Amino acid sequence: MRAVVQRVSSASVTVEEKVVGEIGRGYLILLGVGKGDTEVEASWLADKIVGLRIFEDDDQKMNLSLLDVKGGALVVSQFTLYGDCRKGRRPSFMNAAPPEEANRLYLRFSELLRAKGIIVENGQFQTTMEVRLCNDGPVTIILDSP
Numbered sequence: 001m002r003a004v005v006q007r008v009s010s011a012s013v014t015v016e017e018k019v020v021g022e023i024g025r026g027y028l029i030l031l032g033v034g035k036g037d038t039e040v041e042a043s044w045l046a047d048k049i050v051g052l053r054i055f056e057d058d059d060q061k062m063n064l065s066l067l068d069v070k071g072g073a074l075v076v077s078q079f080t081l082y083g084d085c086r087k088g089r090r091p092s093f094m095n096a097a098p099p100e101e102a103n104r105l106y107l108r109f110s111e112l113l114r115a116k117g118i119i120v121e122n123g124q125f126q127t128t129m130e131v132r133l134c135n136d137g138p139v140t141i142i143l144d145s146p
Contacts (some may be wrong), residue, residue: 001012001031001033001034001037001040001042001045001105001107001144001145002029002031002032002033002034002056002081002082002142002144002145003029003030003045003049003081003142004029004030004078004081004140004141004142005027005028005049005052005054005055005140005141005143006027006028006029006030006133006135006138006140006143007026007027007055007135007136007138007139007140008023008025008026008027008028008074008133008134008135008136009025009134009136010022010023010024010025010133010134011023011026011028011042011074011085011131011132011133011134012074012131012132012133013074013076013121013123013124013129013130013131013132014121014129014130014131014132015123015124015127015128015129015130020122020123020124020129021074021076021121021122021123022074022107023071023072023073023074023119023121024071024072025069025136026066026069026071026072026073026074026119027049027066027071027072027073027074027117028073028076028131029049029072029073029074029075029076030076030078030081030117031075031076031077031078031081031106031109032077032078032079032081032082033077033078033079033096033097033101033102033105033106034082034095034097035094035095035096035097035098036097037101037105037145038098038104038105039105039108040110040146041105041145042105042108043112044143045109045118045143045145046053046109046112046116047116048115048143049066049073049113049143050066050067050113050116050118051065052066052141053065053068054064054139054141055071057068057128061143062139065085066118067116067117067118071118072118072119072121073084073113073118073119073120073121074121074122074123075104075106075109075110075120075121075122075123075126076088076108076122076123076129076131077102077103077123077125077126079093079096079097079102079109079137080093082096084094099125099126102125103125103126106125110122123140137141
């Protein structure tokens with residue numbers, strides 16, 4: 001699994017002019033599911049993200065986690081994170097998981113975050129979405145499961 005984690009002061013996702021997910025302070029997580037990914041990767045990534053210390057403490061050091069700041073997570077499925085552009089000019093998505101499996105693990109990942117006490121909002125799988133965010137910092141971290 002691959003995640004792009006952006007520290008935000010707010011984020012939302014809109015489908016057909018209707019807001020389907022919205023958070024204040026927290027993380028916008030763009031989540032890609034690769035071929036062969038399992039619940040093991042989903043669990044590892046959820047643990048890593050919840051414990052990631054990229055919020056500033058009183059000394060302006062990145063020392064606080066999502067739980068510490070009581071932040072939310074807006075999780076948006078994004079298979080294009082597995083786009084391979086090494087050959088030609090059009091990306092190949094051969095390394096992305098099939099839609100059924102990707103959706104199952106995307107939902108499972110969100111459940112795992114909720115089980116850890118995070119308020120989670122979601123985008124809508126396999127739809128055209130408009131994602132808005134106010135990147136705080138900006139701070140953006142890219143994570144790949146082992």
